[in-house]
Amino acid sequence: MLPDEVITNKIYLIRGEKVMLDRDLAELFNVKPIRLREQVKRNIEKFPVHFMFRLTNEEVEIMVSQNAIPSRQHLGGSLPYVFTEHGVLQLANVLKSGRATQVSIKIIEVFVKMREMLTDTLMLKLDIETIKKKLKNQDKNIELIFSY
Secondary structure (H helix, E strand, O other), X not given: OOOHHHHHOOEEEEOOEEEEEXXXXXXXXXXXXXXXXXXXXXXXXXXXXXXXXXXXXXXXXXXXXXXXXXXXXXXXXXXXXXXXXXXXXXXXXXXXXXXXXXXXXXXXXXXXXXXXHHHHHHHHHHHHHHHHHHHHHHHHHHHHHHHO
């Protein structure tokens, strides 16, 4: 199947959400981007705002300037839809192909791994803060001992 890195490199942080571009998903699902967008438009009621949204011109310009995408032409000439983790799953249901189902499962697994890594990092930071507090208290105790 697909290596995790291929999928991870297609996940962007936009509006505080981890999302994937419609063009990248079309490529992964092995469908034409225009067909993917058609299915979305036909089933728009299945894609609430927290599943999918459309990028603004400014957001596209930021992505191009940060080299996240090579150029506006890479997006196919229109403002792309972007899909959250839940949107990717819903998209696979709308496309109804075996490939879309398999790839969406893999994408969801990558999203879960990313979330687990974030949780692990947060736990590590909390542990470090706890150690710092203990060390600070020990420093105070040692100073107190020396003063006696």
